[in-house]
Amino acid sequence: MSIFEYNGSAVVAMVGKNCFAIASDRRLGVQLQTVATDFQRVFKIHDRLYIGLSGLATDAQTLYQRLVFRHKLYQLREERDMKPQTFASLVSALLYEKRFGPYFCQPVIAGLGDNDEPFICTMDCLGAKELAKDFVVSGTASESLYGACESMYKPSMEPEELFETISQALLASVDRDCLSGWGGYVLLVTPTEVQERVLKGRMD
Amino acid sequence: MECVLGVVGRDFAVVAADTSAVQSILVHKTDEDKVLVLDSHKLMGASGEPGDRVQFTEFIQKNLHLYQFRNNIPLSTAATANFTRGELATALRKNPYSVNILLAGFDSDVGASMYYIDYIATFHKIEKGAFGYGSYFCLSLMDKLYRPDMSVEEAVDLVDKCIKEIRLRLVVAPQNFIIKIVDKDGAREYARRAYTSNSPSDAATVTA
Numbered sequence: 001m002s003i004f005e006y007n008g009s010a011v012v013a014m015v016g017k018n019c020f021a022i023a024s025d026r027r028l029g030v031q032l033q034t035v036a037t038d039f040q041r042v043f044k045i046h047d048r049l050y051i052g053l054s055g056l057a058t059d060a061q062t063l064y065q066r067l068v069f070r071h072k073l074y075q076l077r078e079e080r081d082m083k084p085q086t087f088a089s090l091v092s093a094l095l096y097e098k099r100f101g102p103y104f105c106q107p108v109i110a111g112l113g114d115n116d117e118p119f120i121c122t123m124d125c126l127g128a129k130e131l132a133k134d135f136v137v138s139g140t141a142s143e144s145l146y147g148a149c150e151s152m153y154k155p156s157m158e159p160e161e162l163f164e165t166i167s168q169a170l171l172a173s174v175d176r177d178c179l180s181g182w183g184g185y186v187l188l189v190t191p192t193e194v195q196e197r198v199l200k201g202r203m204d
Numbered sequence: 205m206e207c208v209l210g211v212v213g214r215d216f217a218v219v220a221a222d223t224s225a226v227q228s229i230l231v232h233k234t235d236e237d238k239v240l241v242l243d244s245h246k247l248m249g250a251s252g253e254p255g256d257r258v259q260f261t262e263f264i265q266k267n268l269h270l271y272q273f274r275n276n277i278p279l280s281t282a283a284t285a286n287f288t289r290g291e292l293a294t295a296l297r298k299n300p301y302s303v304n305i306l307l308a309g310f311d312s313d314v315g316a317s318m319y320y321i322d323y324i325a326t327f328h329k330i331e332k333g334a335f336g337y338g339s340y341f342c343l344s345l346m347d348k349l350y351r352p353d354m355s356v357e358e359a360v361d362l363v364d365k366c367i368k369e370i371r372l373r374l375v376v377a378p379q380n381f382i383i384k385i386v387d388k389d390g391a392r393e394y395a396r397r398a399y400t401s402n403s404p405s406d407a408a409t410v411t412a
Binding site for chain 1: 297324326328
């Protein structure tokens, strides 16, 4: 079995009208065994920037700790938060540093940039950035997620509709993947507020 | 095959482990203690490569004591768990330890807590968990019978049911177990469970 499929994961981010949503599943497994059903994969970097890390859970946790460290240093030096594009470049650089012994993670980065412009991107475990205007996916359920998002996505959705769309896409996709699921966690970020919601899907 | 399991109850946590030390087909000893008392209010149940298990858990224990000597205050359970995870993660790509850990502790401000730390440094706070082949039998039993506010008797009863299942259904199952508890009064041994056969000639018994 591939090292990327050891723990099981599903992460997706979508762009709406002056808002974005990032969602993940909640299963932590060890191959076929489920260890926990409340595992966190989406982390906050600052109020308007979030990163979801799919793949090997231990590397996701290590990478998150390193990124928070780097961002805190940045905040001390620059006296401001990092822009999403800058952060994406930082993640890419950190991953490529380990080119011949990589972190087994695929990050999904979502943030609000200048003028409340939503920004999303994903990259592979070596830091190859993939910018998108509509949605990005990663994890063991990524193929299902591509299909679900492609069919359900519409541009310029309002926050409520975006939440509904991303939730349905996530739940439909993880239901077809045995390694991810056990509910969902959705974060909806607009310029004025952040909404966190836990979804109850098929609990298997 | 080594089994470690644990549950968190109302203001206490219970960690149980088998007590067999096995190498290939030989059982070296049947009273090996795999649940280390880290300090006054912490337990670390560990399973895995025997050398790594003892070396790594004692390393964590000594560092914990060092912190307390230097700072005159004990490290919290969460901090201990994160420190343990950090050590495993740092060693992972150099010289990995093959040890799976269930760390349970009691803090006066947060109560009882338990942390699951994999041999590849996967870290998660849990209420119930198990490692080893025994986990395939225990986890579903725990899912069915566990409740968040269990009393000590109920929790130990759940652990006993898990032990019974392991003894019955696991091929080459470990027969003897040790159960330790940590609550506001500290971390200590609660009981041992030994398999006593009906034959009177069986000399290798430890009273349960």
